[in-house]
Amino acid sequence: MQFRENPKGSQYGRTLVVGHWIGGKEVGEKAKERFQSLNPAWRDDVVGDFPVGTAKDVEQACKTARDAFKAWRTVPAPIRGEAIGRLGQLLRREKERLSQLLSREIGKPLREARGDVQEAIDTASFFHSEGRRLYGQTVPSELRRKELETFRRPLGVCAIITAGNFPVAVPSWKMIPAVLCGNTVVWKPSEDSSAIAWAFASLFRAAGVPEGVVNVVYGPGPSTGQALVDAIDKGLVDKISFTGSSAVGKRVGEVAGRNLQVPSLELGGKNPMVVMEDADLELAVTGAIWSAYGTGGQRCTSLGNLILHKKIADKFVKRFLDQVKTLHMGDPSFDEDITYGPMINERFLKRYLEHHKMAEKAGAKALLVGERIKKGKEPKKFTGDAEKGLYVTPTLYDNVDINSELAQTEVFGPTINIIRVADFDEAIAAANGTPYGLSSSIYTNDPVYRHRFKTEITAGMTSINNTTSGAEAHLPFGGNGWSGNGTRESGIWVIDAYTKWQCVNIDDSGGLQLAQIETEGVEGGDPQDIDPLLPSKT
Ligand code: NAD
Numbered sequence: 306m307q308f309r310e311n312p313k314g315s316q317y318g319r320t321l322v323v324g325h326w327i328g329g330k331e332v333g334e335k336a337k338e339r340f341q342s343l344n345p346a347w348r349d350d351v352v353g354d355f356p357v358g359t360a361k362d363v364e365q366a367c368k369t370a371r372d373a374f375k376a377w378r379t380v381p382a383p384i385r386g387e388a389i390g391r392l393g394q395l396l397r398r399e400k401e402r403l404s405q406l407l408s409r410e411i412g413k414p415l416r417e418a419r420g421d422v423q424e425a426i427d428t429a430s431f432f433h434s435e436g437r438r439l440y441g442q443t444v445p446s447e448l449r450r451k452e453l454e455t456f457r458r459p460l461g462v463c464a465i466i467t468a469g470n471f472p473v474a475v476p477s478w479k480m481i482p483a484v485l486c487g488n489t490v491v492w493k494p495s496e497d498s499s500a501i502a503w504a505f506a507s508l509f510r511a512a513g514v515p516e517g518v519v520n521v522v523y524g525p526g527p528s529t530g531q532a533l534v535d536a537i538d539k540g541l542v543d544k545i546s547f548t549g550s551s552a553v554g555k556r557v558g559e560v561a562g563r564n565l566q567v568p569s570l571e572l573g574g575k576n577p578m579v580v581m582e583d584a585d586l587e588l589a590v591t592g593a594i595w596s597a598y599g600t601g602g603q604r605c606t607s608l609g610n611l612i613l614h615k616k617i618a619d620k621f622v623k624r625f626l627d628q629v630k631t632l633h634m635g636d637p638s639f640d641e642d643i644t645y646g647p648m649i650n651e652r653f654l655k656r657y658l659e660h661h662k663m664a665e666k667a668g669a670k671a672l673l674v675g676e677r678i679k680k681g682k683e684p685k686k687f688t689g690d691a692e693k694g695l696y697v698t699p700t701l702y703d704n705v706d707i708n709s710e711l712a713q714t715e716v717f718g719p720t721i722n723i724i725r726v727a728d729f730d731e732a733i734a735a736a737n738g739t740p741y742g743l744s745s746s747i748y749t750n751d752p753v754y755r756h757r758f759k760t761e762i763t764a765g766m767t768s769i770n771n772t773t774s775g776a777e778a779h780l781p782f783g784g785n786g787w788s789g790n791g792t793r794e795s796g797i798w799v800i801d802a803y804t805k806w807q808c809v810n811i812d813d814s815g816g817l818q819l820a821q822i823e824t825e826g827v828e829g830g831d832p833q834d835i836d837p838l839l840p841s842k843t
Contacts, residue, residue: 306331314350317409317638321353321500325362325523328369329516333362340525342499345412345647346636346694352410353500358493358522358529366520367533367541370462370489373517378459378487386436389485392512393429396422399508403473407501408637411469412646412694415637417600425477425505427778431796432485439486439800447824450814457804459487461543464533466526466557468549469497469649470603473505478782478794479546479569484509484518486803488544491520493533497650499523526553537564546802547571548605551715551741551787558790569792569802571783573715574743575609576773577736579758580621581729582614584748588770590624592748593721596772598632598699601645602719603653605788606744606766606774610705610712612735615725622703622723626672634678634696635688643688645719648695657697657718660711664702667709675700675719707738715741729754737763743784744773765789 308319324334336356344350356362377385396403404418413421444453463483467476472495483490494502502521509519522529526549536542537560546569547557554572561568578596580589596608613621637646648654654677661674678687678696689696700720705712712722726732736745736758745764749755755769765784768775776782781793792802812818 309354311351314344314347317344317347317350317352318406320351321503323353323503324356325358325366326503326506326519326521327362327366328373328520329510332365333358340496340523342410342497344409344638345649346409346638346689348693348695350409352406353503355499355523358524358532360532360535362522363491363529363532363536364539364541366491366522367462367464367536369517370491370520371541373515374459374461374489377489377515377518380487382436382439382485382487384436385485385487386433388513389429389436389481390433392481392508392514393426393433395508395511396426396429400426403501403504405638406504407472407498408646410500411472411498411649412637413600414643414646415641418637421471421474424471424474424776424778425481428474428477428481428795431778432481435482435797435800436485439804444808446810447820448812448814448818451810451812451818454809454811456807456809457486457800458807460803460805461488462541463488463490463803464536464542464545465490465492466530466533466545466547466549467492467494468605469495470600470605472498472501474776475548475571475794476502476505478799479548480509480519482799483546483803484514486800488803489518489520491522491533491536491542493522493524493530496523496525534560537561537566544568544803554789567792567802568790569794570790571605571794572743572788573717573741574605574607574784574788575713575715575739575741576606576744576746576764577610577612577739578608578745578773579612579732579736579747579749580614580617581732581747581749581751581754582616583751583754584617585750585770586617586621586624589748590621590628592746592770592772593625594628594632596746596774597721598645598719599774601648601697603649603717604774607717608721608746608773609715610707610724610735610739611721612724612726612732614732615727618723618725622672625701629673629699629701632699633686633688634684634698635686636690636694640688646696647689648697648718651695653717654695654697657716657720660714660716660718660720661700663709663711663714667702667705667711669702669709669711669722670704672703673699673701707735713739729757733758733761737761740787741784742786743788744768746771746773765793
């Protein structure tokens with residue numbers, strides 16, 4: 306590992322040059338094929354330089370993790386929890402510097418970057434003490450002098466593949482419980498956020514997690530990521546946890562399925578927000594702006610379809626457009642007040658600029674058509690370098706049909722579609738009207754609407770009078786349909802994803818007792834005592 310001077314982007318910091326991290330050693334530093342992670346606000350700033358992980362590297366990492374599993378699984382869970390507790394302390398101590406690196410590498414506003422790191426701190430704090438629980442059960446037996454117990458056992462080698470938009474929070478949701486439960490990990494972070502991944506993984510080592518328990522292989526999805534998925538077929542991986550697009554997630558699920566493994570799949574979204582006629586409009590407008598344009602729409606929980614009751618739709622749109630004028634884009638490294646920074650990568654930028662074609666096809670009414678910010682044509686209050694960064698303005702389409710491709714497709718940029726509805730039935734049908742089911746929200750003060758929304762929405766997560774975003778480390782996070790396979794991150798629920806149940810029968814009878822076959826019955830009779838009081842039989 307070394308740090309290279311970064312002459313063109315020196316105001317941002319140095320360039321990390323590093324190899325994969327396998328069994329406590331750097332591997333592949335001299336690989337011919339390398340890739341770089343660039344600061345999306347200033348593309349001359351090379352944040353990190355990494356080898357492209359080959360199938361051989363992936364295999365080596367999986368075998369190392371398999372070896373390390375033998376010892377790690379036997380470490381008492383409270384002791385494993387102590388290491389996670391120390392990880393939390395280190396994250397807390399380094400929160401500001403990690404947040405700055407995170408912001409530099411993926412362009413997230415600093416206060417959101419701090420939130421990203423804070424989520425990992427909260428997750429470590431939750432799982433620190435979970436090492437002292439990881440409860441099983443004692444279960445009564447149907448036979449005498451026999452007792453039954455259940456235990457959670459670790460799964461083995463966990464392959465973890467993550468997207469770049471929550472580069473510390475989301476990996477922490479997977480790696481912390483996986484390690485706490487006694488598993489070992491091979492992590493392929495996003496190519497967009499490999500430097501912050503390196504920093505996060507280094508903290509596991511500093512926290513006292515033994516070498517080989519957490520291994521990191523860098524590289525692009527179609528090559529290195531695919532090699533890690535292929536490792537399931539080779540018998541090198543016992544569990545895969547994937548966060549990313551629905552298209553890739555489905556393929557990961559197929560490979561896991563044919564190996565009879567249950568993957569954790571956290572995928573895309575086209576999240577709806579409903580605003581009913583009785584809503585507090587000021588609150589709803591502010592919530593919609595944050596849901597849609599916060600993080601430049603590059604959150605899996607970003608708002609996609611804004612479903613407005615037609616009685617308030619015009620008023621809402623006017624207030625929304627007034628508030629959009631106050632938004633403030635720019636370079637997060639030098640301006641703490643931005644609403645959102647650049648697009649994370651060229652791929653997201655291209656997809657955003659191309660999504661307008663779907664709007665044309667849908668016959669949507671264009672109220673704001675987002676475009677790339679160009680030098681000399683920057684919006685008011687813009688504080689970045691338009692030529693060097695991947696900046697865009699926001700989009701708003703009105704009169705969109707929920708069945709159009711525009712309303713059915715995740716864009717992953719600052720864009721929303723307004724769908725106007727006449728009543729609650731139409732609103733909930735539109736909210737449930739895409740194949741996704743990650744997050745959702747409703748603004749209303751009517752208890753009947755609230756109750757109906759909670760019980761009828763098919764998304765895995767919903768908010769009443771709040772935005773479509775906002776996870777907490779002790780609440781289950783995840784979606785249904787194209788948004789995931791029903792497994793959940795966070796809290797006690799995620800433990801099911803990283804352990805398997807074992808049941809133990811302990812027979813102290815000294816003889817051969819056969820459950821079901823030799824189980825005692827109870828003798829009973831007719832309920833004669835109460836018979837006179839009951840109505841006569843007809
Ligand atoms: P992506 O699927 O292209 O990439 C995600 C990860 O998978 C990256 O590490 C990538 O390198 C890897 N990858 C890509 N192709 C692969 C392949 N063939 N085999 C194995 N790995 C492969 O996703 P993206 O476009 O970079 O990220 C944005 C997507 O992630 C959006 O759809 C967003 O909604 C989703 N996301 C979901 C959640 C969630 O918790 N539900 C959180 C964050 C992001």
